[in-house]
Amino acid sequence: MGVGTTTTSAVVRNRPPPRLDGLPAILGSIPLTLLFLTLVLTPLGLTIVLSFNPFDYNKGVLPGHTLAHYAMVFSDPYFLGIFWRTFWIAGLTTLICVLIGAPEAYILSRMRKPWRSIFLLVVLSPLLVSLVVRAFGWSMLLGPAGPLGKAAQALGLGPLLYTPTAIIVALVHVMLPFMVIPVWTSLQKLDPAVEQAAYSLNAPRLQTLLRVVLPQTAPGILSGSLIVFGLSASSFAIPALLGGRRLKMVATIVYDEFLTELNWPLGAAIAILLLVANVIIMMAYNRVIERSYRRSLG
Template sequence: MSGRRLTPALLVAPGSLLFIGLVIIPLVLTVILSFHAYDHTTGIKDDLTFGHYLGVLTDDYYLTIFWRTLRLALLTTLICALVGAPEAYILSRMRDPWRSVFLLVILGPLLVSVVVRAFGWSMLLGSTGLVNQALQAVGLGPVKLLYTESAIVIALVHVMLPFMVIPVWTALQKLDPTVEAAAWTLGASRFTTLRRIVLPQVSIGLLSGSLIVFGLSASAFAIPGLLGGRRLKMAATLVYDEYMHELNWPLGAAIAILVLLANLIIMLTYNRVIETRARKSLG
């Protein structure tokens, strides 16, 4: 009997040790580092201080970057939801071999490095890129796209869209197509069928996809660094600058912890709101 009780613990132990070693311990060390004092002449000190957190939370420079990160992550999540949900619905109604081809098109970008895709978008959105050449051909003139928030959002949507489509498509696999046909037979319009039957089914997929897209967008580094330039910073590029350029590791650790806490609060709140609404609709 004792062996049976130990079996679940033994099965979970390798994964738990890996999680503790790769996530918990580095996170704890980062938190400890964020409270250490720093001097530009002598480096990291043994003294503990809350000054890094107070400095970040009271400085408009850092707050502006945090607000930009949050705003662009939310905008990317919204666009991915508006584009990805219809794509997933179309994918769920396709038949082979078109479904396999369409799925390959959606998952294809994941096979290419994010850095390569970012460089590709920098070439497309540059002053002499294909997008500006097309705009000039129709008489709209050159438009500054590179090193703007628009360029960051465009590239983030391209990178994050598969993470929205796949969860929604997976949720739609549980929906029997005959249920929609039955609703149409009973006189429901296509809009009513989508609103009363399809949307409740995909809500869990949308929730999962939104959480993934928001978390990855808020912590993205390569795309903001390559398409935003040195002046248009986001949270991840700010942390990188503090670590690698300023060598102020405690300040960089404090910024990273604040970004992590903000993401957790937003994602947990969003999850709670969606779950509450789902329970009310089912009740």
């Protein structure tokens, strides 16, 4: 009797927990669905609706629907220039973060304790400071009275503040952790014995990095690039503080339309176009990287 009771208790303890299939699973997902609808889809839907409303500077937002705001953005060289500046700055920032962040993550993955923890904290340190504080810090460094600004003037490079260079430097500083962490996570899954096997076969270090290490880090580089590009293209504080009033990006022009011009429909249309352009560029980039990754594995 005692043996049977013990066996039954062990079976009960080892039995896997019941799965939430059917109605219980649906009921469990309702709170998250409502939260997603409230915080993401509802504001996005209201912004889309607002972008089609007519606007009059004397009467404000009017009822009805119009495509005039989208037509204005596509036909005005001023807005097209701002979109082009935003995307090439975001693209160059992403490229610099890849060139700096991927080797940095590789070196970080090869470190031993406690140096790995110390340098990981150094990499994450920009995230511990407010974005506005970092932007003001770069404005002081790159300004005419700052050390970097004085050095640039002494070398004949001209002023750095309120130029695309200032925006790119600050964006790289802010976005670099978002590149290092995904690549470092991918490198944690790489068996060091595979790299050592390549060296044992007399493979050069560069060839080993390109043929063995790089394909394994491609998912991390892809995810980090998407994060950096999306955040850079929609960045507001750094372009506003380091670009000034003349060097605008899409986020700053949306701010001006909403709070300065009070043309909310035009600001909403620009914001929606930025979102759509970001999604298209990121999906195309994702497809290209995935194809090259599959070819390298094949």
